[in-house]
Amino acid sequence: AQTVTQSQPEMSVQEAETVTLSCTYDTSESDYYLFWYKQPPSRQMILVIRQEAYKQQNATENRFSVNFQKAAKSFSLKISDSQLGDAAMYFCAYRGYNNNDMRFGAGTRLTVKP
């Protein structure tokens, strides 16, 4: 079974600085998708960024980028120029190409200090 591990329960960053959130996963599949979701106190899960495993190029969305290392099964999220609004729980998630469900990590709580 696929598992997703987020080893950092909490992280903090100074406003305008850069922070990296770690995620590793375990799978025997070759085709899959990886996601980072943000969950603010409102509970609304918001997709931040996603990566298709067959793409070697790391995904980027504005201030958010990933470092996808397929061989190492690592998928870290880098947030540049951190803003107060970035404070939230961040979940890493895995979905197999032909699977119906998505596997989530336990989450990392990010605090942004002004």
Next chain:
Amino acid sequence: GAGVSQSPSNKVTEKGKDVELRCDPISGHTALYWYRQSLGQGLEFLIYFQGNSAPDKSGLPSDRFSAERTGGSVSTLTIQRTQQEDSAVYLCASSSGLAGGRGNEQFFGPGTRLTVL
């Protein structure tokens, strides 16, 4: 253009009672998911509906949990004889269900916080 909506926002019930949670997916989305998020935890997959296909119930934790999706749109998650360990936030998500591309993005509702006393 409304997103996924869920009701009620919060539900407090007594142990042993049955509860129904509702999810309205984005119009036109054929795929619908239910997840459970216990306090301080990640999301746990419960059940998946895709069009008129038989649902994938592999994540339901016990036979007290069931879900229906009527007319390929609204879904209800029913928990019978609730237990205190059922207390959690129940999240619903929908997607267009298309293979590849943006079809894999799941759009989440705000969740229902269930408290079993």
